Amino acid sequence: MLAWSLDSLVMSDNVVPPVRFRADVLAVPAYRQGATPTKPGYKLSSNENPFEPLPGVLDAIAQRSDINRYAAVAMPELRETIGAEFGVDGTHVHLAAGSVAILFQLVQAAAAAGDEYLHAWPSFEAYPSLGLASGAVASRVPLTPTAEHDLDAMADAITERTRVVLLCSPNNPTGPAIRRADFDRFMTRVPADTLVVLDEAYREFVTDPEAVRGEEVLRQHPNLVVLRTFSKAYGLAGLRIGYGVGDPAIFAAAASVAIPLSVTGIAESAARASLTPAARAAHAERVAALAERRDALAAALRELGLAIPQAQANFVWIPETGQAPGGVADALALAADFSEAGTLVRPFAGVGVRVSVGEPESVPVVIDIVRQHLAQR
Ligand SMILES: Cc1ncc(COP(=O)(O)O)c(C=O)c1O
CATH class of the missing domain: 3.90.1150.10 (Aspartate Aminotransferase, domain 1)
Known part of the structure; x- marks a missing residue:
């Protein structure tokens, strides 16, 4: 493997x-x-x-008849609702047309030509090409024989040029989640000015009580961004909406390299409808x-x-x-x-x-x- x-x-x-x-x-x-x-x-x-879509989602989509207009990009209600799950306000939430878009933004914003970003391998297939536009170099650390992140080896692989570390938990395509204790130990070895992205696209499916959970660790690490998506557990893959949670200044930099106006009003309404109590x-x-x-x-x-x-x-x-x-x-x-x-x-x-x-x-x-x-x- x-x-x-x-x-x-x-x-x-x-x-x-x-x-x-x-x-x-x-x-x-x-x-x-x-x-x-x-x-x-x-x-x-x-x-x-x-x-099928969650109750209320198709109705919410049908009500968005204003498609001749650009969506108002701030989307404060959705960001506040998401932020509340992490104990932060909406300024700490960054929306994009899929969490994969945020991965591209963050690597592009942080890593210039010749800089490195680090990820485990095998992992999400999009990771290797994230640095393409900026000329950043992907540094890959093999998984352990049990198909888990080798966090000690990843910490050893951090160099002066490493700008971003990507952690995928649970790991796509192999399945294991990163354990909280391993994550905590790893974070003590990451320089405070190096961005760590905890990609939790599949977080909702995690049942291992020992797994790291973004909402429990986010506020301890100013250099951490947690990524989530409405594509998987919420079933909105075709609408393209995902989010990051972290320091607003990190997302201001990400926004500088983002493609403007990518999140549609229909996606916003579907996401909001997905978060009602029903x-x-x-x-x-x-x-x-x-x-x-x-x-x-x-x-x-x-x-x-x-x-x-x-x-x-x-x-x-x-x-x-x-x-x-x-x-x-x-x-x-x-x-x-x-x-x-x-x-x-x-x-x-x-x-x-x-x-x-x-x-x-x-x-x-x-x-x-x-x-x-x-x-x-
Ligand atoms: C680990 C991981 N991260 C991010 C994504 C991107 O999801 P989306 O852009 O649909 O939010 C995927 C999609 O397969 C994934 O597997």
């Missing part, structure tokens, strides 16, 4: 534009979205939410159902002999171990079997396969496909 190269994630299109473009830009492959289904079946390739109640039930479904899926796959790492998000990770026990021989071959059966998953060549937790009926289908795949060996 540790030998996961970038090539295993994405392949360059090898197309040469008819105009002069930056060679460093052309050298970096673009982010590739999970596959789209071509036949009826389950789409378990993008960690999406299988539930929506929150439905949300809590759905998140609990997905976490239970995840645990059942992980347990069933472990019974097949697979070494599924701790799964704390809305997906499970099936490692590729070649002929060694505990994993599959070939991630791409397993993904091909899924695809043949009409179910899409996310393969990482030479590394493993990520399977999102989808509809209840998808669980036995996944288990069957994996069982049959293993039996063919």
Whole structure:
């Protein structure tokens, strides 16, 4: 698993534009979205939410008829509501068209050409290209054999040039969350003027009581930004709205490099509707159902002999171990079997396969496909 190269994630299109473009830009492959289904079946390739929109969300969207106007970007009510969860006011909340946009903003604002930003690997596929525009260099630290962040090695890897450290908890695509005690120890080793981003895109699904929780640590660290999103647990992936919580001065710098006017009024209304008491109640039930479904899926796959790492998000990770026990021989071959059966998953060549937790009926289908795949060996 540790030998996961970038090539295993994405392949360059090898197309040469008819105009002069930056060679460093052309050298970096673009982010590739999970596959789209071509036949009826389950789409378990993008960690999406299988539930319909939360109560009140579609109505709130329908009421936004003012789409001939730009949205008023301040969105104070939404920011206050989010801030309250972290014990801060709305000035500490930064909205963007997806939390991935904030990742780009922060790395661009903090790291100039030749500076470094640090992240674990394998982790979220967008991380390697975050420094592209600024010329910042990604420094990658392999996960541990149990697919967790190696925080001691990450602290050792911080140099004078490190401007940003990205922590992904739970880690996409492998699943484990960072433990609070490990996070606390790590933070004592990070220089106070180095930005740490705790990317908690899947935070709502975490059930491990020992996991770090952004709202519990934010106020202790002025150099910490916590990232969350409405895309996953709230099921608003298609509307593009995520947020960061942290020092307002950090977000003022991020705003300087942000694409203006990106958050739509429709997304704002959907997010606000997702945070009403009725929506929150439905949300809590759905998140609990997905976490239970995840645990059942992980347990069933472990019974097949697979070494599924701790799964704390809305997906499970099936490692590729070649002929060694505990994993599959070939991630791409397993993904091909899924695809043949009409179910899409996310393969990482030479590394493993990520399977999102989808509809209840998808669980036995996944288990069957994996069982049959293993039996063919
Ligand atoms: C770890 C992690 N961070 C951030 C994101 C970005 O989510 P969004 O831009 O939809 O908020 C994702 C999406 O898959 C993710 O897996």
